[in-house]
Amino acid sequence: MTEENRFIDRYRTGNTPWAHQHPDFNLIETVKQRQIAPCKVFEPGCGLGMESIWLAQQGFEVTASDISLLAMEKAREIAGPLAKKINWVALDLMTDDLPEAAYDFVFDRGVFHTFDTHEERSILARKLAFTLQENGLWLSLLGNKDGVALRTGPPLRTATDIVLAVDTFFEIISLEVSVFGNEEVNPHKIWRCLMKKRK
Ligand SMILES: C[S@@+](CC[C@H](N)C(=O)[O-])C[C@H]1O[C@@H](n2cnc3c(N)ncnc32)[C@H](O)[C@@H]1O
DSSP: OOHHHHHHHHHHHTOOTTOOSSOOHHHHHHHHHTTOOSOEEEETTOTTOHHHHHHHHTTOEEEEEESOHHHHHHHHHHHGGGGGGSEEEEOOTTTSOOOTTOEEEEEEESSGGGOOSHHHHHHHHHHHHHHEEEEEEEEEEEEBTTSOOOTTSOOOBOHHHHHHHHTTTEEEEEEEEEEOOSSOSSOOEEEEEEEEEOO
């Protein structure tokens, strides 16, 4: 079974431990602290869309995408009337092309980390740089190798994994240790990595 099918199947069977009820505080803090003004934002792997919905509520022009049509269908339902303001696009990040210089900001929560090989992570970084305008920002929230490995937990990556994949395309502005913003008592340790597209 391919990686794509694995995710599609997981939404079908409801095996989605990453699902959460409220927008992740890591996104909210970063947007506020870094004063990221409403702009064109792309969320790859939006899942049930909590963060895309929050961004649209703040006035961002949001494109939310996922490989799972079912996830996006559910996200649309959750968004309610706001769904009309969000551009929903089904795509496979590994095989589909992204538009050139179309966005100012990319946000991903738990998507960069799903790719197991350096090559795949590097392909994603290259594509995200391509779809960002000059000086565009990418905020990624991803599993941290120093966290506890659980069968049901996120893939865990090292700081080296991140740097090796992104350094050609992005300048790392900040790399902080945090936890996922969700309803768990002990949320997983993550990396909160803010990057700027290289010139
Ligand atoms: C761990 S989930 C995170 C979902 C959401 N961002 C969240 O935090 O709840 C990873 C998401 O990436 C999507 N995904 C995985 N591989 C993908 C690919 N190749 N192209 C597009 N989306 C993909 C999955 O369908 C899933 O929704």
